[in-house]
Amino acid sequence: MKIEAQLFLYGILFFVPVGLIYGFWSGGEPVGTVSIPLTGGLVGMIGGYFALLARRIGQRPEDDELGEIEQGAGNQGTFSPWSWWPLVVGLAASIAFLALAVGWWLMVPAVALAAIGLVGWLFEFSRGQHAH
Template sequence: MKIQGKMFAGFALFILVMAVIYGLWSKEPAGTTALVLAFCLCTMIGFYLAFTARRADNGAQDRDDADVADDAGELGFFSPHSWQPLALGVGGSMAFLGIIFGWWLLFFSLPVILVGVYGWVFEYYRGEDRTQ
């Protein structure tokens, strides 16, 4: 994570320099604001990665003597049969179409989004643990 934090910090510095140059050269506020916001986002992500890297153990990407195989293994659990991302995608698409065609479409997209979020959060919930 240390490498990624340094990469985002360098990218944030580059964006800041470009924002200053763009702002002075073009005198256009929308693009300058977008670049400043991109700088803030990269700074936030870089700070988070550097902050987390100090508390987590070193990964294979942080060691100079590591091989590619050192990072192999289980990365976590990913649901193989979940339909909830599809519901969230359809609901999000309907919400963005509501911005284009009319705000009334948001009333139809909000229940789809809420069902998708509820289903994703409680997908593997089986009740209280009653092993006593």
């Protein structure tokens, strides 16, 4: 995870100065002057998350320079290949984008459907108190 954290954290060193230079040379053009440094903040948040994750999980086979391919064999995570909840979330996102073109009133059912889809996806494998 260290290389991923470094990759994103180095993005701060690029995007923030480039955004300031852009703002100076463009005469304060509002969109780029704001969005480029905010992109630096975004990659900083992702890099910070990866750095915290790297401290928590420790060394992986990918982080070892002398690592072999077979060291990474085995399960790579828990996935739900037969889940229908991503389809519900995607439908909610499509209705939300349709709301931008048709009318803002469509955002209400889109948000409700997105909340249902996200809660269902989150608790899909729950075996605790809220299992379904």
